[in-house]
Amino acid sequence: MPYDVDRIRRQFPALSRRQDGRHVAWLDGPAGTQVPSSVIEATTTLLRDGVSNHGGDFAPSRQAEALTDAARSAVADLFNASPNEIVFGQNMTSLTFATSRAIARDWRPGDRIIVTTLDHDANVTPWSEAARDAGAEVISIEFDPATGLLDPDAVIDALDERTRLVAITAASNALGSVTDLAPIIAAARQVGALSFVDAVHFSAHRLSNVALLQPDFLVASAYKFFGPHTGILYGRREHLESLAPYKVRPAPDSAPDRWETGTQSFESLVAVTAAVEHLASLGQGASRRSRLESAFAAIRTHEEGLGSRFLSGIAEMPSIRLFGPSEVGEQRVSTFAVEVEGISPQTVAAEMGRRGIYLWVGHYYAIGVMEQLGLMDSGGLVRIGFVHYSTTSEVDRVLEALEFLGSS
Ligand SMILES: Cc1ncc(COP(=O)(O)O)c(C=O)c1O
Structure with a gap:
């Protein structure tokens, strides 16, 4: 069964939300994900x-x-x-x-x-x-x-x-x-x-x-x-x-x-x-556990594809600094904390919000992380989260916005 992100997305009513006529990009999954119709x-x-x-x-x-x-x-x-x-x-x-x-x-x-x-x-x-x-x-x-x-x-x-x-x-x-x-x-x-x-x-x-x-x-x-x-x-x-x-x-x-x-x-x-x-339901197998195993293998492949695309994109942008593992794989999930040189993280998040890109900013209660990185007083970091319903076009959209903000 190929991973069909559009089919998954159709099950999530909130993903059809629009802002200024355009679909919003829900990249705030680490703070809470949207739910499928079956849950509602x-x-x-x-x-x-x-x-x-x-x-x-x-x-x-x-x-x-x-x-x-x-x-x-x-x-x-x-x-x-x-x-x-x-x-x-x-x-x-x-x-x-x-x-x-x-x-x-x-x-x-x-x-x-x-x-x-x-x-x-x-x-x-x-x-x-x-x-x-x-x-x-x-x-x-x-x-x-x-x-x-x-x-x-x-x-x-x-x-x-x-x-x-x-x-x-x-x-x-x-x-x-x-x-x-x-x-x-x-x-x-x-x-x-x-x-x-x-x-x-x-x-x-x-x-x-x-x-x-x-x-x-x-x-x-x-x-x-x-x-x-x-x-x-x-x-x-x-x-x-x-x-x-x-x-x-x-x-x-x-x-x-x-x-x-x-x-x-x-x-x-x-x-x-x-x-x-x-x-x-996203996997296959005789038992629910085996279906979950196959589903999570597929989710991981999908998310790693999104993560690689995101990492390659920011690698081309000298004004974007990533914190955390620099490659996809065993040691990272598709959650990315970044800084845009010369712009406060809060301004970046507000600009993203204006563009219908929903993401998080600050310390997200991970205060040990921000304290150790010395970022507590400078507003923390911008956090971009890709989950199983995220798409390559959402990756491209956030990259485009980062590039614009980083070069302005
Ligand atoms: C890693 C982690 N642990 C714990 C929590 C707290 O979870 P809850 O909101 O269910 O108390 C969060 C919430 O953001 C989290 O991301």
Whole structure:
């Protein structure tokens, strides 16, 4: 089945949006992607037909339980996990704060927590706050500013028997760099430290495999991969059972439900399933997981094509400076942070917005990245994100605008 980006785009009503008579270019995927009709219909159908809370002895209540199970199964396929290892919540940040409180209950002075400057702050501050409350020490590992990559050895060298947790990103939402997680997770386990992986940015571009990587926790957010605004936590079964989350007394005591505070957004959970189904529909195979594998292989090829075109284009423009890996491949996804010489990033973004090119500017909560690069006070960087529905003409359009701005 050839990758047909036009067919994919037709499934996304928002992509037909126009500004001044011209299609807009949604290059703000790293801040949140648009959704296909199937996701919209899943939510509207549920709300229109009616749904009840869990625990009632009548059909719409049982339906709420069934749709929760279905969403867990869908995400389990997305991560290659078991459905009973999947927890939903408001967003990744809230889930990480809540999980950090439970994990840190027995942290003591002398314990060490490792974070990185490559991470979004949602995988830093929950840990540094928990460490502060416990009197534990926080060690922050820097990435290589020349490549935008995190050297696994820099993390591994910082590990010792005092380390309780390593919080690490799978892919940077600022620089697009991909972390080589396997050696870090394995080394953390060897010293008895937990690993907590932020796969929020990664999940639009690559398929996680927790059965292979064996992290202790991994988090994502469905709105970054064509779904609704719902956070997702994978936790190894043994942790979800043995750790004690902060919860109200009547809430279930069994995992994974004991990790979900209050009533879940059922209208979002049906949409999470629809988003995973959308991705799986782009691939082939006997099982949903195998369809996801084939879909993500195709998505990666498509995005690498866009990324190469973008990188070749800016290579011809001396006034454009790229931060992060300079080539497509294993170590980068199609998210590009750039600077236009002599123009503030905010002005570039505003000019792009006027042209119907929607992209992001600033630090995007990746404050460790901007601090390390010394860009915090100069307005951060312009971020251009290509996802599975992006096109070569959108690449050319942003290149044309960059060339114009860079030479004016
Ligand atoms: C890499 C990364 N981690 C975490 C988050 C926070 O996710 P949420 O908005 O679900 O809290 C984001 C959001 O931009 C992100 O890009």
